[in-house]
Amino acid sequence: MRVALVTMMMVLGCGDGPSFDVPALNANAAALVEASYEEAAAEVDALATAAADFCTAPTAPGHDALVTRLEATRVAFKHAEVFAFGPYTDSPWRVGPDLDLWPVEPDRVDAFLGGDEPLTDGEALERVGGKLKGLPALEYLVHGSDVSRPFVNGDEAAVAFQEDARRCDYLRVAIENLDARLDDLRAAWSLEGDRYALELSAPGSTDREIYDDAFEVGSALFEQMVFTIENVQQLKLGKPLGLRTQGRPEPDSAEARFSERSALYARETLAGARQLYDGAPDSELGIGDWIASRSETLDAQIVAAFDAAAEAIEDLEGESLEARVETEPEVVRLAYDRLRTLRRLLAVDAAGLVAVTVTFNPTDGD
Amino acid sequence: MGTEGGSWLRLRRHLAAPIDGASLVAFRVAFGLAMAANVLRYEAQGWVDELYVAPELAFPFLEGVERLPGPAMHGVFAVVLASALGIASGLAHRLFTAVFLVAFTYLELVDRTTYLNHYYLVSLLAALMLVMPLGRTGTLRKRRIGTLPRWCLWTLRMQLGLVYVFAGLAKLRGDWLLRAEPLHTWLSRYAHAPLVGPVMDDPWLAYAFSWAGLFFDLFVVFFLLRPRTRPLAYAAVVVFHAVTALLFPIGIFPWLMIVATPLFFEPGWPRRLWRGEAPQTVEQRTPLPLAALALLGVWFAVQLALPLRQHLHPGNACWHEQGYRFAWNVMVMEKTGMLELRVLDAEGRETRLAARELLSPLQQRMVPTQPDLVRELARQVRARFEAEGHPAPVEVRADAWASLNGRPSQRLIDPNVDLAHAGRPPAGWILPLAEATRR
Numbered sequence: 001m002r003v004a005l006v007t008m009m010m011v012l013g014c015g016d017g018p019s020f021d022v023p024a025l026n027a028n029a030a031a032l033v034e035a036s037y038e039e040a041a042a043e044v045d046a047l048a049t050a051a052a053d054f055c056t057a058p059t060a061p062g063h064d065a066l067v068t069r070l071e072a073t074r075v076a077f078k079h080a081e082v083f084a085f086g087p088y089t090d091s092p093w094r095v096g097p098d099l100d101l102w103p104v105e106p107d108r109v110d111a112f113l114g115g116d117e118p119l120t121d122g123e124a125l126e127r128v129g130g131k132l133k134g135l136p137a138l139e140y141l142v143h144g145s146d147v148s149r150p151f152v153n154g155d156e157a158a159v160a161f162q163e164d165a166r167r168c169d170y171l172r173v174a175i176e177n178l179d180a181r182l183d184d185l186r187a188a189w190s191l192e193g194d195r196y197a198l199e200l201s202a203p204g205s206t207d208r209e210i211y212d213d214a215f216e217v218g219s220a221l222f223e224q225m226v227f228t229i230e231n232v233q234q235l236k237l238g239k240p241l242g243l244r245t246q247g248r249p250e251p252d253s254a255e256a257r258f259s260e261r262s263a264l265y266a267r268e269t270l271a272g273a274r275q276l277y278d279g280a281p282d283s284e285l286g287i288g289d290w291i292a293s294r295s296e297t298l299d300a301q302i303v304a305a306f307d308a309a310a311e312a313i314e315d316l317e318g319e320s321l322e323a324r325v326e327t328e329p330e331v332v333r334l335a336y337d338r339l340r341t342l343r344r345l346l347a348v349d350a351a352g353l354v355a356v357t358v359t360f361n362p363t364d365g366d
Numbered sequence: 367m368g369t370e371g372g373s374w375l376r377l378r379r380h381l382a383a384p385i386d387g388a389s390l391v392a393f394r395v396a397f398g399l400a401m402a403a404n405v406l407r408y409e410a411q412g413w414v415d416e417l418y419v420a421p422e423l424a425f426p427f428l429e430g431v432e433r434l435p436g437p438a439m440h441g442v443f444a445v446v447l448a449s450a451l452g453i454a455s456g457l458a459h460r461l462f463t464a465v466f467l468v469a470f471t472y473l474e475l476v477d478r479t480t481y482l483n484h485y486y487l488v489s490l491l492a493a494l495m496l497v498m499p500l501g502r503t504g505t506l507r508k509r510r511i512g513t514l515p516r517w518c519l520w521t522l523r524m525q526l527g528l529v530y531v532f533a534g535l536a537k538l539r540g541d542w543l544l545r546a547e548p549l550h551t552w553l554s555r556y557a558h559a560p561l562v563g564p565v566m567d568d569p570w571l572a573y574a575f576s577w578a579g580l581f582f583d584l585f586v587v588f589f590l591l592r593p594r595t596r597p598l599a600y601a602a603v604v605v606f607h608a609v610t611a612l613l614f615p616i617g618i619f620p621w622l623m624i625v626a627t628p629l630f631f632e633p634g635w636p637r638r639l640w641r642g643e644a645p646q647t648v649e650q651r652t653p654l655p656l657a658a659l660a661l662l663g664v665w666f667a668v669q670l671a672l673p674l675r676q677h678l679h680p681g682n683a684c685w686h687e688q689g690y691r692f693a694w695n696v697m698v699m700e701k702t703g704m705l706e707l708r709v710l711d712a713e714g715r716e717t718r719l720a721a722r723e724l725l726s727p728l729q730q731r732m733v734p735t736q737p738d739l740v741r742e743l744a745r746q747v748r749a750r751f752e753a754e755g756h757p758a759p760v761e762v763r764a765d766a767w768a769s770l771n772g773r774p775s776q777r778l779i780d781p782n783v784d785l786a787h788a789g790r791p792p793a794g795w796i797l798p799l800a801e802a803t804r805r
Contacts, residue, residue: 020557020558021558022557022558023558213558213559214558215555215556215558230720230722234720238718243716243717243718244717244718244719245717246711246715246716246717246756247715247716247717248715294554298774340706340765343704344704344767344775345775347702347704348702348703348704348767348768348769348775349702349769349774349775351702352551352700352701352702352769352770352771352772353551353769353772354551354554355551355552355554355555355700
């Protein structure tokens with residue numbers, strides 16, 4: 001017995017500290033969520049100002065400014081898309097469909113625009129479905145001439161807003177509603193509100209019982225990152241490319257066909273996932289540090305794959321994605337394939353290495 | 367011949383001889399209660415709906431064994447619950463055990479993605495219990511515990527022994543012995559845990575667990591059979607299974623083994639708990655029927671052959687998974703995978719389908735790493751496309767990657783093969799494992 005005890009103590013003595021601090025990763029992720037939505041809120045405020053300015057006196061330069069602000073707002077939301085879980089998707093909050101349910105259905109927006117429902121404030125959109133509000137509807141209002149085409153230029157847009165005062169009302173209340181729902185989302189995460197951030201930084205400290213421990217949180221963040229990358233690959237590129245429809249391109253399924261910024265938003269969504277992977281530049285841990293603690297070689301491969309995928313998507317941005325899937329599908333296909341490589345390295349190699357998806361049958365195991 | 371006949375006769379008399387039925391009764395009761403508790407756990411966790419009702423696709427072991435509608439699946443679980451309690455009660459033993467065996471085994475056969483080694487063991491134990499006269503004594507009606515024939519005890523002991531020994535043999539692999547995988551990966555999951563965290567991430571602990579697990583599985587039965595070493599061996603059983611229950615989500619298995627292995631103690635051990643008087647055992651002159659002995663022989667021949675069949679297939683069975691199931695390959699691999707199907711109709715038009723579009727969350731984990739399931743999925747997709755009117759023949763190819771025990775990912779399946787029309791494994795479409803490991 002004594003020999004066994006001494007042996008055990010020697011074994012225990014061999015430990016030299018955990019090689020990676022998963023709780024710290026989770027806490028950083030919680031902080032990143034807050035920062036991401038704070039950035040989005042600031043952009044929504046700026047968007048509201050630009051919309052008010054434009055609607056006061058619709059002009060082409062005013063429209064350009066509005067377009068710039070809308071793009072910045074969507075980029076901020078794309079960065080946060082990797083955190084589209086918890087209050088974003090789950091009851092009782094389920095804020096996501098009110099914020100960013102794409103692709104837009106322009107005929108429904110047109111019908112609402114042509115209707116007579118009172119458009120006084122953001123509350124006016126509380127009872128309508130996600131297809132009539134949020135960022136995609138806003139984009140159609142700002143960019144869409146009609147269901148078939150975007151405005152040719154700022155002048156045409158300015159005229160459309162001058163001729164239809166309800167378009168400005170709709171724009172204003174849609175931004176107000178976006179702002180309100182984003183506030184709801186931030187309140188759900190906030191420590192002063194529903195404290196969902198604690199699910200990441202201090203699992204088990206609330207009565208929601210979502211995660212048992214820090215490792216489960218880290219696993220969930222990892223899976224969410226991979227899920228986001230798969231969304232970029234499958235939904236934002238693969239679907240318009242026609243990979244789900246016998247090779248027949250589906251440009252209407254692109255994320256932002258009226259602003260022709262689908263590729264940009266795909267890249268920015270990937271950038272959001274990359275942010276979670278990299279962590280903050282100096283000291284804050286990211287998922288990449290977790291991988292590197294097991295294999296620096298794999299981490300380097302993943303970083304290279306992130307870069308290659310982002311570069312391939314950036315190459316799509318010169319011309320609209322909607323056109324590219326028809327004229328140069330091979331260029332879109334290249335980006336799709338690079339995203340698949342990235343996803344494989346994460347979902348197969350890295351997941352197995354850090355055991356985030358231990359393949360026990362989740363009911364009982366082996 | 368005369369001597370051999372005499373040996374057989376002595377063996378048959380020995381096996382038919384009555385022994386104290388207390389340990390067998392205790393096992394029967396514990397087994398029934400454990401199975402009943404398992405059903406309640408499935409319902410409480412929502413697993414019946416999640417695993418047996420919600421998935422759009424199923425992967426049955428046998429053609430024609432199909433899932434029932436949702437309420438009926440819950441009904442099957444209710445039947446398992448009732449029959450498990452019936453087994454524990456000892457009343458109408460053969461009826462309850464038969465019902466349990468059929469219902470429980472149906473749940474296993476209906477979907478390969480839910481296969482678990484220990485549920486297979488449950489079916490085997492239930493099948494053996496069905497032919498044993500375990501309802502003869504120690505029931506709610508006949509509470510006094512009498513005798514039962516010796517063959518019942520030894521049959522169950524042999525079945526349990528085979529599980530341990532084959533689980534040990536399955537660990538005689540390079541990954542387990544030389545890389546301490548997958549235990550190192552699994553234990554590192556606790557690297558952040560308070561107090562024990564630093565140790566759990568240490569490779570030496572994984573090596574210690576791996577080698578200890580190997581020796582435990584290979585030799586524990588031997589030590590359980592020897593009276594002198596039995597108490598220590600059983601203590602090892604309790605510690606080993608309690609540790610695995612603590613560290614890994616393996617449900618009822620550890621507890622099932624903890625309540626089953628006392629069968630290796632002398633048959634009257636439970637009487638020590640209540641100081642009961644042992645029944646009188648008289649010398650048995652009637653031997654076990656030859657046919658019964660032959661049936662037991664066939665049973666155990668099959669039990670030996672099934673785990674060994676994986677060695678008929680060249681390469682690493684954890685990778686190709688041919689002959690992998692029903693072979694007590696317990697806890698020997700961590701395998702992750704990714705699957706995308708390329709569906710081509712007769713006019714060459716291609717559709718890509720990701721696993722998450724087709725499969726439930728559990729199936730998304732299980733199917734991409736198991737070649738026979740990928741082929742089955744391909745066949746179901748082909749059938750769906752052809753039913754939807756896509757020009758036949760529809761071909762389905764797999765972009766399937768997997769990583770085994772920390773190795774770099776590699777293709778699992780030849781991407782140029784039409785799996786919808788490919789033969790069953792073993793077939794050339796499963797690509798061999800490159801043994802390179804990551805630094």
